[in-house]
Amino acid sequence: MRIDNYIRGWRKPERGEYVQCVSPHDAKEVCAAYPRSTAEDVRLAIAAAKEAFPAWKKLTAPQRGAYLQRAAQILKEEAKTIGRDLTREEGKTLAEGIGETLRAAAILEFFAGEGFQPAGEVIPSADRGTFLYTTRMPHGPVGLITPWNFPIAIPAWKMAPALIYGNTVVLKPAELTPVSVYHLVRALHEAGIPEGVVNCVFGSGSVLGAEMVGHPDVKAISFTGSNSVGSRIREQCAALGKPAQLELGGKNPLIVLEDADLEQAVSLAISGAFRSTGQKCTATSRVIVAEKVYDEFRERLLTETKRVRVGNPLDAATFMGPLASREQWETVRRMIAAGKAEAALLTGGEVPEDEHLAGGYYIQPTIFENVPREATIAREEIFGPVIALFKVKTFDEAVALANDTTFGLSASVCTRDLSLAHRFAEEIEVGMVHINSETAGAEPQAPFGGCKGSGTGLREQGKTAIDFYTQVKTVYMTHS
Numbered sequence: 001m002r003i004d005n006y007i008r009g010w011r012k013p014e015r016g017e018y019v020q021c022v023s024p025h026d027a028k029e030v031c032a033a034y035p036r037s038t039a040e041d042v043r044l045a046i047a048a049a050k051e052a053f054p055a056w057k058k059l060t061a062p063q064r065g066a067y068l069q070r071a072a073q074i075l076k077e078e079a080k081t082i083g084r085d086l087t088r089e090e091g092k093t094l095a096e097g098i099g100e101t102l103r104a105a106a107i108l109e110f111f112a113g114e115g116f117q118p119a120g121e122v123i124p125s126a127d128r129g130t131f132l133y134t135t136r137m138p139h140g141p142v143g144l145i146t147p148w149n150f151p152i153a154i155p156a157w158k159m160a161p162a163l164i165y166g167n168t169v170v171l172k173p174a175e176l177t178p179v180s181v182y183h184l185v186r187a188l189h190e191a192g193i194p195e196g197v198v199n200c201v202f203g204s205g206s207v208l209g210a211e212m213v214g215h216p217d218v219k220a221i222s223f224t225g226s227n228s229v230g231s232r233i234r235e236q237c238a239a240l241g242k243p244a245q246l247e248l249g250g251k252n253p254l255i256v257l258e259d260a261d262l263e264q265a266v267s268l269a270i271s272g273a274f275r276s277t278g279q280k281c282t283a284t285s286r287v288i289v290a291e292k293v294y295d296e297f298r299e300r301l302l303t304e305t306k307r308v309r310v311g312n313p314l315d316a317a318t319f320m321g322p323l324a325s326r327e328q329w330e331t332v333r334r335m336i337a338a339g340k341a342e343a344a345l346l347t348g349g350e351v352p353e354d355e356h357l358a359g360g361y362y363i364q365p366t367i368f369e370n371v372p373r374e375a376t377i378a379r380e381e382i383f384g385p386v387i388a389l390f391k392v393k394t395f396d397e398a399v400a401l402a403n404d405t406t407f408g409l410s411a412s413v414c415t416r417d418l419s420l421a422h423r424f425a426e427e428i429e430v431g432m433v434h435i436n437s438e439t440a441g442a443e444p445q446a447p448f449g450g451c452k453g454s455g456t457g458l459r460e461q462g463k464t465a466i467d468f469y470t471q472v473k474t475v476y477m478t479h480s
């Protein structure tokens with residue numbers, strides 16, 4: 001399968017160069033060839049987005065929403081085959097691949113609906129003859145840079161709000177997962193979205209991303225990815241006075257208090273830490289347990305972790321597939337090696353011996369205990385299936401430990417005590433709090449994002465998405 005850029009329709013890269021992406025289950029299996037685009041291709045896409053902007057902006061929001069609605073319908077009808085392609089190239093399980101495709105559809109539907117919602121307010125004027133109100137202005141062409149770990153949902157959750165509020169789009173998706181993005185762009189194409197409104201350019205982030213961030217016709221940047229790339233984008237955008245929305249890493253804690261339902265707590269830990277092979281910015285990576293229930297929780301967690309089925313993500317029985325790439329595999333193994341030197345390995349930590357998995361980037365689900373607070377695995381984002389277990393004496397100690405991180409994306413607590421749940425929600429320094437639910441997961445109608453090192457700028461998703469993708473215009477209308 002060969003994929004092309006999408007710039008006023010499908011288009012070959014100017015230099016005609018393509019690269020191949022492979023399956024993380026078996027690196028010998030090629031998934032697709034995608035363009036190795038250059039800055040020239042990005043400039044063409046930006047020009048297309050600029051030209052399409054005035055007419056797109058002129059449509060009413062319900063008219064724009066109709067395209068999103070049609071694209072959502074296509075994704076729903078094809079969810080099984082698209083989800084399969086996603087799983088093949090990214091490595092998350094088939095259930096997750098299909099689930100993510102349906103989630104992308106739900107995101108498009110939600111924002112199609114937002115096209116029918118009020119986008120301003122009527123404000124009482126001190127002057128009887130003045131009608132005072134606000135409305136919203138789109139920015140123009142916006143640049144969206146998206147990661148491989150949610151290769152269809154994240155492009156959808158940036159594109160849908162950008163489009164519904166009247167912006168046009170240049171998307172630079174991750175190189176590892178071009179097929180998933182191709183399907184989303186194809187759905188919008190088949191939905192009849194006007195030429196130039198959506199553009200997608202495949203290739204290296206350092207070349208294409210830099211061109212987008214620096215280009216004067218790209219009016220805002222939304223980025224999801226690593227902290228190192230994110231801080232570079234933040235600096236460049238700040239220097240240019242360009243709005244930037246950055247969704248970065250996490251080191252998300254799950255706290256298990258002594259009154260918790262331990263069975264539920266174990267299943268939230270397993271799901272939060274090992275689904276998608278731990279490759280979510282919202283994944284659970286620290287599990288902080290009250291001393292009184294520590295031993296029992298530890299035993300149950302260990303038993304369930306040993307039951308986690310690691311295998312080909314296309315097999316229905318698999319719970320955890322491979323890491324997404326060789327680079328990921330090496331990074332996670334390096335972090336595990338650091339963990340072995342600084343903490344006690346409870347389980348996992350190795351590449352599985354299964355010969356059927358020998359061609360892929362597999363790693364066992366891994367748990368460390370007796371982890372010092374300053375350990376690398378306690379502080380740095382791993383982006384793999386690794387839990388650091390901590391024992392604490394009190395609720396206050398648990399919250400202090402949970403907050404002792406440079407990140408602030410999401411956090412969970414397992415408890416039946418309503419007053420402790422309330423205190424947790426108040427004292428924890430994160431963008432998203434979960435009481436008796438896992439740290440990962442997000443519904444399109446609710447704001448998504450973190451504080452501290454987990455992100456900058458306005459939240460994504462929900463009604464609040466409008467704040468990043470538009471500017472407020474205040475109108476004083478007085479009759480003459």
Ligand code: UN1
Pocket residue numbers: 147149150154224247279280281282283439440441442
């Ligand atoms: C989820 O937890 O289901 O890149 C979504 C990420 C986040 C999305 C997480 N921006 O992992």
